[in-house]
Amino acid sequence: MTLRLSTTPSLVKLSPRAAESHERDLLAELVSRLRARDDILIDRVLRELFPEVRRWMFRQLGPRPELEDAVQDALSEIASALHRFEGRSSVSTLAHRIVLRTSYRYYKKAKRPRPVQRVDIVADDDPEARVRARAALRRLHTALEQLPERRRAAFVLCAIDGLDPREAAEVMGVSANAMRSLLCRARAQLEEILEDDDELGRRR
Amino acid sequence: MSELDRLLEEVRDLEPEDLPHDEVRKAVRRAAMTGRARHGAWVRRRVLWAAGTGAALAAAAVLLFLHAPAPTHPAPDRVAQGSAPSAAPAPERTDLELPTGDRLLAAEGARFRVELATESERRIRLDSGSMLFDVRPLDGGRFRVSTPRAEVTVLGTVFTVTSDRDGTLVRVYEGRVEVRDDSGVQEVRAGQSARVGVTDDPLDVDPLATEARRAAGRRGPIARAPRPTPAAEPSPSRPARRPRRAPSPEAPAVDEAGSEPAAEALDPARPATPDDVRGWIVAGFAARALDEARDHVSAGDLDPWLMLQADAERALGRHVAAAETYARAARALPSPRAEQAGFASARLSRSPTLALRALEIGRVTAVGSPLRERGLAMRADLLGRLGRRAERARTAREYLASYPDGSRAADMRSLVGDSQHP
Numbered sequence: 314m315t316l317r318l319s320t321t322p323s324l325v326k327l328s329p330r331a332a333e334s335h336e337r338d339l340l341a342e343l344v345s346r347l348r349a350r351d352d353i354l355i356d357r358v359l360r361e362l363f364p365e366v367r368r369w370m371f372r373q374l375g376p377r378p379e380l381e382d383a384v385q386d387a388l389s390e391i392a393s394a395l396h397r398f399e400g401r402s403s404v405s406t407l408a409h410r411i412v413l414r415t416s417y418r419y420y421k422k423a424k425r426p427r428p429v430q431r432v433d434i435v436a437d438d439d440p441e442a443r444v445r446a447r448a449a450l451r452r453l454h455t456a457l458e459q460l461p462e463r464r465r466a467a468f469v470l471c472a473i474d475g476l477d478p479r480e481a482a483e484v485m486g487v488s489a490n491a492m493r494s495l496l497c498r499a500r501a502q503l504e505e506i507l508e509d510d511d512e513l514g515r516r517r
Numbered sequence: 518m519s520e521l522d523r524l525l526e527e528v529r530d531l532e533p534e535d536l537p538h539d540e541v542r543k544a545v546r547r548a549a550m551t552g553r554a555r556h557g558a559w560v561r562r563r564v565l566w567a568a569g570t571g572a573a574l575a576a577a578a579v580l581l582f583l584h585a586p587a588p589t590h591p592a593p594d595r596v597a598q599g600s601a602p603s604a605a606p607a608p609e610r611t612d613l614e615l616p617t618g619d620r621l622l623a624a625e626g627a628r629f630r631v632e633l634a635t636e637s638e639r640r641i642r643l644d645s646g647s648m649l650f651d652v653r654p655l656d657g658g659r660f661r662v663s664t665p666r667a668e669v670t671v672l673g674t675v676f677t678v679t680s681d682r683d684g685t686l687v688r689v690y691e692g693r694v695e696v697r698d699d700s701g702v703q704e705v706r707a708g709q710s711a712r713v714g715v716t717d718d719p720l721d722v723d724p725l726a727t728e729a730r731r732a733a734g735r736r737g738p739i740a741r742a743p744r745p746t747p748a749a750e751p752s753p754s755r756p757a758r759r760p761r762r763a764p765s766p767e768a769p770a771v772d773e774a775g776s777e778p779a780a781e782a783l784d785p786a787r788p789a790t791p792d793d794v795r796g797w798i799v800a801g802f803a804a805r806a807l808d809e810a811r812d813h814v815s816a817g818d819l820d821p822w823l824m825l826q827a828d829a830e831r832a833l834g835r836h837v838a839a840a841e842t843y844a845r846a847a848r849a850l851p852s853p854r855a856e857q858a859g860f861a862s863a864r865l866s867r868s869p870t871l872a873l874r875a876l877e878i879g880r881v882t883a884v885g886s887p888l889r890e891r892g893l894a895m896r897a898d899l900l901g902r903l904g905r906r907a908e909r910a911r912t913a914r915e916y917l918a919s920y921p922d923g924s925r926a927a928d929m930r931s932l933v934g935d936s937q938h939p
Contacts, residue, residue, distance in 0.1 A: 473529060507521055510520075
């Protein structure tokens with residue numbers, strides 16, 4: 314049993330809704346070992362989650378100096394939650410939910426002025442494309458910051474993280490209909506904000 | 518394609534640059550440690566909640582039981598308010614549990630009454646005799662015992678009070694209490710006793726000592742662990758800190774030889790000391806430590822709490838926040854903490870410009886600074902990262918002038934030479 318789990322390539326994606334029964338068995342084993350506070354397994358799960366958590370947080374918060382703080386906060390909360398993980402969703406979904414909740418706290422913090430600091434991003438090697446990508450990212454997040462937090466989170470999950478509305482609804486803990494409504498409103502509001510955006514005005 | 522779609526197209530594949538492997542390892546280790554501590558706190562909160570519910574049910578059962586026949590002593594829910602006379606002396610030991618979960622044990626012959634037993638305030642009047650009080654953590658409420666000569670205010674503890682016409686003797690077995698008499702207030706800690714007026718009782722003979730030690734022992738597993746209050750990780754509410762007053766000379770607190778010391782006892786209402794908070798950070802309760810430090814800082818108590826706030830933030834991996842707090846400490850605290858804070862801020866800053874500013878704020882490289890050597894070396898490295906080679910060479914020369922045999926002297930010599938061949 315232990316051997317099977319240790320040879321499983323990805324622990325965090327094991328889902329209770331998996332079609333194959335052996336995957337569900339593996340999830341059950343993962344749950345029991347996490348609840349028994351298997352430190353080695355917890356370490357492995359956290360390592361596996363780390364890049365994902367960082368990517369999700371980056372997409373929610375955009376390029377801002379507190380990104381690493383927010384990632385660390387989310388990771389600590391995930392580590393705490395793993396001890397009482399019940400396997401009703403995948404670890405990945407649980408982690409995504411926690412990242413979202415943590416990012417809400419940082420949305421609020423962002424309202425006070427912070428020293429500008431650069432966050433390195435992976436972009437095209439072409440310096441011009443890099444500058445363009447940075448500008449686009451900054452502009453999009455400036456617009457996103459004007460949205461209510463749930464609308465903003467819903468939009469980022471679907472439009473940037475690429476989740477389908479049903480998955481995003483599960484992460485946010487809302488119904489599929491509520492998610493569709495959040496998305497429609499977010500999109501309409503963003504279109505409006507960008508329409509009034511100074512930069513767009515200048516380009517026209 | 519709309520403007521929004523165009524922007525999304527450009528940013529969809531952007532990702533933050535990967536962190537070095539070592540940083541990932543540290544972040545995961547920190548998270549695992551904090552996660553364990555938070556989970557432990559969560560478990561303890563659940564246990565306390567279950568225990569509280571159990572105690573409330575037991576209290577209800579006791580009250581029902583006391584309702585049935587006419588009791589020797591007034592049951593807490595039927596006690597008249599105000600200054601009605603005490604009940605007749607108890608013919609035997611009487612064990613009571615208040616609806617609030619506090620336990621009262623009256624020795625044979627004690628004359629007492631429960632004047633008030635609500636969550637926010639419990640008031641007991643003890644006219645004569647001895648009583649044991651095993652007080653539940655108060656969560657901001659008050660627990661007072663008044664005798665003809667003194668008033669004892671409790672902050673969640675186990676203690677006994679012996680009273681007669683001429684005096685009152687208070688013995689504390691766990692936690693601490695404040696004893697007030699005509700001459701002032703004094704604080705009595707676990708293992709100490711205080712005498713007000715003249716009592717016949719010798720200090721080392723407490724009729725309720727065995728029960729008191731047992732009650733303190735029951736609280737021991739929680740109380741003596743060197744960790745913050747279970748309910749406080751994170752802490753939604755903590756009792757306000759109380760000002761300390763000098764002990765009254767008429768009623769000095771004395772160490773009681775016969776009592777069990779309750780060192781390291783955790784009194785939820787006791788204000789945490791900087792050493793407590795340092796211990797919490799080391800033990801992994803950094804979130805609790807951060808709450809405590811922030812409370813002090815927001816009350817204007819900066820030294821050493823600002824440093825502790827930054828230490829807790831760093832332990833939680835909030836490096837940006839920690840760098841800012843250290844920089845604030847460098848501005849606000851006196852030497853040598855200003856230098857330490859400036860250096861720590863510079864080490865945590867991700868931007869070389871901010872790091873240089875932190876070194877400057879903390880006067881880390883000033884003559885006489887305990888961190889001057891390391892500060893100069895760091896400054897030279899940072900200037901190099903910014904491409905300011907002339908300034909870097911100047912800093913390297915400054916380093917060599919003060920520390921010709923320093924641990925970075927060889928590097929600094931190469932920097933001086935390097936600046937001559939741009």
